[in-house]
Amino acid sequence: YYTTLTSLCDNSTFRWTIKHSFSKKTLAKPGVKNIVLVDGVRTPFLQSGTTYADLMPHDLARAALQGLLNRTGLPKDAVDYIVYGTVIQEVKTSNVAREAALGAGFSDKTPAHTVTMACISSNQAMTTAVGLIAAGQCDAVVAGGVEFMSDVPIRHSRKMRKTMLSLNKAKTLGARLSLLGSIRLAHLSPELPAVAEFSTAETMGHSADRLAAAFGVSRLEQDEFALRSHTLAKKAQDGGMLSDVISFKVPGRDIVSKDNGIRPATMEQLAKLKPAFIKPHGTVTAANSSFLTDGASAVLIMSEEKALAMGYKPKAYLRDFVYVSQDPKDQLLLGPTYATPKVLEKSGLTLNDIDVFEFHEAFAGQIMANLKAMESDWFAQTYMGRKTKVGAPPMEKFNTWGGSLSLGHPFAATGCRLVTTVAHRLQKEGGQYGLVAACAAGGQGHAMVIEAYPQ
Amino acid sequence: GGSLLCLSLSAARTHVSYEVKDNVAVVRINDPTSKVNTLSRHMQAEMVEVMNEIWGNAAVKSAVLISRKPGCFIAGADINMIQACKTAEEVTSLSQEGQKIFDQVEKSPIPIVAAINGSCLGGGLEFAIACQYRIATKSKKTILGTPEVMLGLLPGAGGTQRLPKMVGLPAAFDMMLTGKNIRPDKAKKMGLVHQLVDPLGPGLKSPEERTIEYLEEVAVDFAKGLAGRKVTVEKKKGLVQKIQDFVMGLPPVRKQIYKTVHSKVMKQSKGLYPAPLKIIECIQTGIEKGNAAGYLTESQNFGKLAMTSESRALIGLYHGQVTCKKNHFGKPERDVKKLAVLGAGLMGAGIAQVTIDKGVATILKDTTEEGLARGHQQVYKGLNDKTKKKSLTTFERDGIMSLLSGQLDYRDFENADMVIEAVFEDLSIKHKVVKEVEAVIPPHCIFATNTSALPIKDIAAASKRPEKVIGMHYFSPVDKMQLLEIITTNKTSKDTTASAVAVGLKQGKVIIVVGDGPGFYTTRCLAPMLAEAVRALQEGVGPKKLDSLTTGFGFPVGAATLADEVGIDVAAHVAEDLGKAFGTRFGGGNVEVLKMMVQKGFKGRKSGKGCYVYGAKSKEKKVNSGAEDILKSFKLTAPPAVSADEDIQYRLVSRFVNEAVLCLQEGILPDPVQGDIGAVFGLGFPPCLGGPFRFVDSHGADKLVQKMKRFEEAYGNQFTPCQLLLDHAKDSSKRFHK
DSSP states (O other), X not given: OXXXXXXXXXXXXXXXXXXXXXXXXXXXXXXXXXXXXXXXXXXXXEETTSTTTTOOHHHHHXXXXXXXXXXXXXOGGGOOEEEEEOSSOOGGGSSHHHHHHHHHTOXXXXXXXXXXXXXXXXXXXXXXXXXXXXXXXXXXXXXXXXXXXXXXXXXXXXXXXXHHHHHHHOXXXXXXXXXXXXXXXXXXXXXXXXXXXTTXXXXXXXXXXXXXXXXXXXXXXXXXXXXXXXXXXXXXXXXXXXXXXOOEEOTTSOEEOSOSOXXXXXXXXXXXXXXXXXXXXXXXXXXXXXXXXXXXEEEEEEEHHHHHHTTOOOOEEXXXXXXXXXXXXTSTTOHHHHHHHHHHHHHTOOGGGOSEXXXXXXXXXXXXXXXXXXXXXXXXXXXXXXXXXXXXXXXXGBSBTBXXXXXXXXXXXXXXXXXXXXXXXXXXXXXXXXXXXXXXXXXXXXXXXXXXOOX | OHHHHHHHHHTTOSSEEEEEETTEEEEEEOOTTSSSOOBOHHHHHHHHHHHHHHHHOTTOOEEEEXXXXXXXXXXXXXXXXXXXXXXXXXXXXXXXXXXXXXXHHHTOSSOEEEEEOSEEETHHHHHHHHSSEEEEEOOTTOEEXXXXXXXXXXXXXXXXXXXXXXXXXXXXXXXXXXXXXBOHHHHHHHTSOSEEEOOOXXXXXXXXXXXXXXXXXXXXXXXXXXXXTSSOSOOOOOHHHHHHHHHHTSHHHHHHHHHHHHHHHHHHHTXXXXXXXXXXXXXXXXXXXXXXXXXXXXXXXXXXXXTSHHXXXXXXXXXXXXXXXXXXXXXXXXXXXXXXXXXXXXXXXXXXXXXXXXXXXXXXXXXXXXXXXXXXXHHHHHHHHHHHTTSSOHHHHHHHHTTEEEESSOTTGGGXXXXXXXXXXXXXXXXXXHHHHHTTSOTXXXXXXXXXXXXXXXXXXXXXXXXXXXXXXXXXXXXXXXXXXXXXXXXOXXXXXXXXXXXXXXXXXXXXXXXXXXXXXXXXXXXXXXXXXXXXXXXXXXXXXXXHHHHHHTOSSOHHHHHHXXXXXXXXXXXXXXXXXXXXXXXXSXXXXXXXXXXXXXXXXXXXXXXXXXXXXXXXXXXXXXXXXXXXXXXXXXXXXXXXXXXXXXXXXXXXXXXXXXXXXXXXXXXXXXXXXXXHHHHOOOGGGTSHHHHHHHHOHHHHHHHHHHHHHHHOGGGOOOHHHHHHHHOTTOOSOO
């Protein structure tokens, strides 16, 4: 047995493992291309309505893309394809990927498309890139996501729209006047977008509150977790850990170089807040929920050979990933619970093998509910068709640089932040495997295993 | 020490238990002998015991009342307890005991929070509204209401006194006179409950279990808040509420309301139902003469109502309905997972609708695209109307619609577990369909026929496997009418019957299972009555007069209108078929009248004209003069001895009833209960009479026979009482219902 091992010794990976005194194997699979994360950046995540307020989504996206170009020194024509995520679409730039890429100075010969999958939109952008490379169609793909909540499309009512569209077709003055005359005061009330499920009409915060109650998550637990997130984020920010953040000179405003939603408070302050969704007895408050955020992120994904050929030192391998979906009513935010065991099994890993966890923090209550679900044999058996629980991640490995609750959550930009953060944490902390997991509207979820690149 | 004491005391109790958590007494109710909690004597006794312990415990600062059953808070008083009483006085004293308990609850020195999940009806609601605070879950199972009126009773434990004060006079009348169920959202708006709690999904326990636990947690918090005066019971009144209160404070306004409600009740009930009038009296007395008088009137009226034949009839129907919602044929060998319906007409589409909305995949097959499109639209409209009423979301509607496969061919019939044909009522067409279908369905598949008159054995004659053939007679409109009449032949296997009943129950039907024969049970009872109605029309009783005579007797729909609704063509068809089968007994009116009407295109509502003219927007129905002309050409002279209003009523009803009794005598009907349920739920026999059999019991078979003999003299054998009816007339101790 020992000889078999030593015969594999000329394998570079093995040498690397020795060097880092790891005993774990690499997750490379025969016949599957190694795909790497070269680097990832993001604009500072700002509370909506602050410094970015006068921009448009493609402006933010452009900033992230330019930041990536600057950070990597990538020749603009070396990119085969661009995939970008967004959730609330600006109707003028429905393919925001293309608009942002053109402005960022990418070659106009580089095609770009936009994907949307709620809070896991940029995860979808990244895995789309992985797919393009794995299929041998591309070697270098830029993926990312943008969300701009300072301005959202507010529409005329359906009846008003119908009248206005008919007005275009009306031939005579009489017909036009009679159409105008049909407008009633009620037609003028606008339609506002809501962070609500279309299928159930329930807002996400309401669902999160019910989820927390279903798992018996107390207000105190939620406030404690929120405080933890802010405290860790502050520490990471102060300690210069958030190196994925680029500085952005906002047109007409100052240079922004820091996230502005990190606010460690005291438990007493948090306890004073009233519930935001289920009143008066709910437990989800503004302070233990992620806030509306503007921001954009971008990553450069390449095949390993291409990256090495171009002289890059990749940060991590992007390995197995899964998408899951459940009942959008009662299991809206349980994506991580379902996705984690699935992706671990795919990779042949257990929870103990993972050194770094980055979970998307939509609500403190949602995270705590997921942790409790993952710790429950009953839930695993009753709802997941599993024999046993997968187990909850140990907190010392979990979101140690803050999370969406504190750093902010621009819906479609969060996925890239999670993946880049895992890569950076693996480098800093010396671990080998990281796990990203996130929930998304529609009752969907995602998880990905990331492996540190040998240094 | 305190909790140990509770434990040892409650060990002896089986229905009510409590524990003290943080100075809050959590009282949990659970009747271990039943699926629902009722306020039985036993439950009441334990409740009084527990409440006294709580009130005697200085450490208890507030209380929560909650049920441990997932779908039921308290479903009402125990009906058997009321039925067991022999006199009005006994029932009155029952009512007074209830009033006394709830009075103590209302005056409780500590606040009591009713935590409601599931049905909170009748006495259950009266209990809840005596409490100081109410929290309800938004579960689909949570309903609040006072359904007593539907049993011919009234809320007899303070309900008529407390509700008007809580929700206002108009809403209180509406609740108590209609008995309708109120959903949680509405209850909150009305001020019937203070807080709502969302039902929970999967967690560390089953959703039902955890939802109750959560409700309890929230209720305990509110109980503490009430005890600590951090939560106030009184809601700030809005301007509208203030104005309404002011207006209701004016005696002439209230007087006008009493008058309006009274005349509305009289118009709708024709004075045949005593309960609504007594309810009005209780409310009026309470408001105008004060609490003491109100409570006294309530308990006395409650006692009086419990002794009425109307209440007995309605309670009988309630019990009958419960019986007819069970499968008495055992569990079928396999579940019907895919159903196919042949014919996308009114019936076929209706059957498809009530099947898919219970989650069963259904094929709807027709022979033409137009027919299919119409049927498909009918199903869609039926479901879409529910989304407008918010009982269904658009996504649920779409999901349900995805279970429907509209098609013109026999694709996928090889996977069908049951086929229900609803094609045209013609034996040769039915035979053709049987053969076609049997060529494509799997061996286990059941063939059900939705016919209203053709004997099933005649249809089954074309079948290679008659043991799989059964009749399933639905009533139109299928999504509204509750009855399903299942017809078995002597070859139908027990498993086939069990499966048909299982499907019907899944579709939400009340089911009677009867023997085969022309017209089975329901059509056979209706046909002679309609024949008599035609005769009356020929004798010069106008359609409007005929309608008012029948509705005046308690039928929800008048005989002429009913004929239009059923379809004059269908009526003609049935009259002819059954006339052939049963001879002159089914005579009376001339079938040619109906045939001539069909010829002229007067097929009833569906063709725009029948006895009446339809389509015009005016509310007032106009008599079809064309039909009147036809009636004139078939004019008969009315024999004066049997043509008084009451005579006409009894001519119609006695033929119905006699035929029903004959069905029991011949074994078509297995028992009087199913006979009553079929007549009331399928044909609209007056609910206040409880069905033909209960009617014979309460009216007296001898009196009925006397009347029939008189009619027999004038008209002949159509009024000859059957042997079983004669037996009952001879021996007054013989009764259909004990």
